[in-house]
Amino acid sequence: MTIEPQAAASFDAERALRLAAQTFEIEAEALLAIRSELSSAFIDTMRLVLACRGRVVVMGMGKSGHVGRKIAATLASTGTPAMFVHPGEASHGDLGMVTLQDVVLAISNSGESDELNVILPVLKRLGVPLVAMTGRAGSTLARHADQVLLCKVEREACPLNLAPTTSTTAQMAMGDALAVALLDARGFHEQDFARSHPGGALGRKLLMHVRDLMRSGDDLPRVAPEAEFLQMLHEMSAKGLGFAVVVGPDDVVQGIFTDGDLRRLIERGTDLRAFRAHEVMHTAPRRVRDDVLAVEAATVMEQHRVTSVLVVDAQDRLVGAINSNDLMRAKVI
Template sequence: MTADPTTGISSFDPQRALALAADTFQNEAEALLAIRAGLDASFADVVRLMLSCRGRVVVMGMGKSGHVGRKIAATLASTGTPAMFVHPGEASHGDLGMVTLQDVVMAISNSGESDELNVIVPVLKRLNVPLVAMTGRAGSTLARHADHVLLCAVEREACPLNLAPTTSTTAQMAMGDALAVALLDARGFHEQDFARSHPGGALGRKLLMHVRDLMRSGDDLPRVAPDARFLQMLHEMSAKGLGFTAVVDAEDRVQGIFTDGDLRRLIERGTDLRAFHAGDVMHRQPRCVRDDVLAVEAAAVMEQHRVTSVLVVDAQGRLVGAINSNDLMRAKVI
C-alpha cells in the first residue's frame, strides 16, 4: 500500500485485501491440521478428567485468550459440561473464592507466561485443584506447573506483522470445540438435552413445545353436537373465529368437523342449508393429534394433509383443544 499524501491514509488495494484474506485462511487451516496431527493421549486424559469433575470446569484467560475462554466456557455449559469463566485479574482479588475443591481449572495462554495466571497457580496447587493448561509453548511456566497440557502451538500468526493473536486464538477456539464435542459424546448428550439448555432457540421450541402448550381450549374452542342446527353451527364458528367447528357427542368424543371450506362448497352447489344439522354436513374422521405430542408433529400433520388446523384429543379420544398454523407461527415452531 502507498499513503495518500493529502490524507496520510494508505490507499486501499482490493487485490491485496483478497490475497491477505486467502493467506489468513490458508495459515489458520494449516495450523489446525498440524494441531490435529499432534493430538495424543493427553487430550483423552483431559476429557476423562472433565467427565469425572463433580463441580465445574473453570476457564481462565487474559486478553484475547480470555475472550476465547468465555466462548469455550459457554460452549461447554450448553453441551452438558457445567462451566464458567473467571477473569484471572479478578481471581487474585477475591474471585478465586469461586473455585471449589470439586472443580477443574483450565487456564488459556498462548505464551504460557501470563502474570495474572501464573500468580494464582501456586494457590490452585495448594488447594489440589486439577489444572489444565491450554498453551502454545510446552516449556512455559504455565505448562510446567499444570497437571495436563493441551498444546495449541502455531508457527506464526496470520497477522502480517506476526503480532496480533489470530491463528493462535483460532487454534484455542478449535481445541475448546474439540473438548466440547468429545465431552458431549461421552456423556450421551442428545438433541433433547441441547434443547433444555436452549429453550428460547429454534431447536428448543421444536423439541420442548407440546401441543397442549399452544392449543386453544375451554371457551375458545368451537364445538357443537351432531344435532345442532346449521345456523347454530355457523354462529359457533363465527364467535370462536377459527374457521371451523368440531362436532362432538355427549362425551366430547370427536365425530367430525365442519370448516369454512365445507361451507363454501355447499353454497357453490346451491344447497338449501337451513334444514341441515351439523351431523349431516360434517366431515367425518377429521385430522386429530394428541395433546401430549410435540407441536412440531402437529405442524407435520398439517403439512402432510394440507390443512391449516387440527383438533386435539386426549388419551381417551376426547376433544380438549384445537391448534392452527397461526398458533404454530406465533410460537415460532414453523
C-alpha cells in the same frame, strides 16, 4: 499515538482480498496440523472433566480470555458445568470461587501470562487439577499442568505475525472439540440442549407442547351431531377458527366441518338450511394428543396440508384445537 484514518479509495483492494484468503489458508492449515497431533492428553483431559464433581473453571488473559469466555459458555450449554474467572481478579479474591471439586482450564498461547502464573502455585497447593491450553509445551503454564492441550501454531495470520489470530482460532477449535467430545460422552441429546436454551428456536421446538398453545374451553367451536346447519355456522363465526367440531356424548370427536367444506357446498347450489351437522361433516379430522410437542402438530399440518388440527385426550375427547397461526405466534414455525 493517533492513527489518521485512511481515505476509502486509498487501500489496495486486490491486496486486501489476497490477505483475507491467506488468513483462511493459514488458519485452516494450523487447525489441520493440530488435529494430526491430538494425543492421549485430550482423552486424559476428558476423563478429568467427566470425573469432576464441580465445574470447569476457565481462565485466560487478553484475547485468550475472550476465547475462554466462549469455551466456558459452550461447555455450560452442552452439559458440562463451567464458568469463566478472570486471572487478574483471581489473585485479588476471586480465586475463592475455585473449589477442590473443580477443574481449571488455563489458556495462554505463550504459557507465560503473569496473571496466570502467579496463581499456579496456589492451585497446586489446593490440589485442583489443572489443564493447560497453550502453544508452548515447555512453558511455565505447561510445566505446572496435569494435562496439556497443545495448540501450537507456526505463525499468526496477522501480516506482522503479532496480533493473536491463528493462535486464538486454534484455542477456539480445541475448546469446541473438547465440548463436542464431552457432550457425546455424556449422552447429551437435543432435549438436554433445549433445556439450556429455552429462549431459542430449538428450545421452543423441543420444550413447547401442544397443551401450551392450544385453544380450549369456550374458545372451541363445537356442536352436536343433530345441530342445524345455521347453528353450526353461527358457532364457526363466533369462535373464528374456520371450522366447527362435531362432538357426541362426553365430547368424543365425531367429525369436523370447515370453511372449505362450506365453499364447496355453496358452489354446488345446495340448500344448506336443510342439513344437520352430521350430514356434512368429515368423519376423520386430523388430531393430536395434548401431551405431544407443538412441532409435531406442525408436522401433521404440513403432511396433510391443513391449517388446524384438533387436540384430543386418550379417549378421543375434544380438549382443544391448534392452528398454524398459534404456532407462528409462538415461533415454533
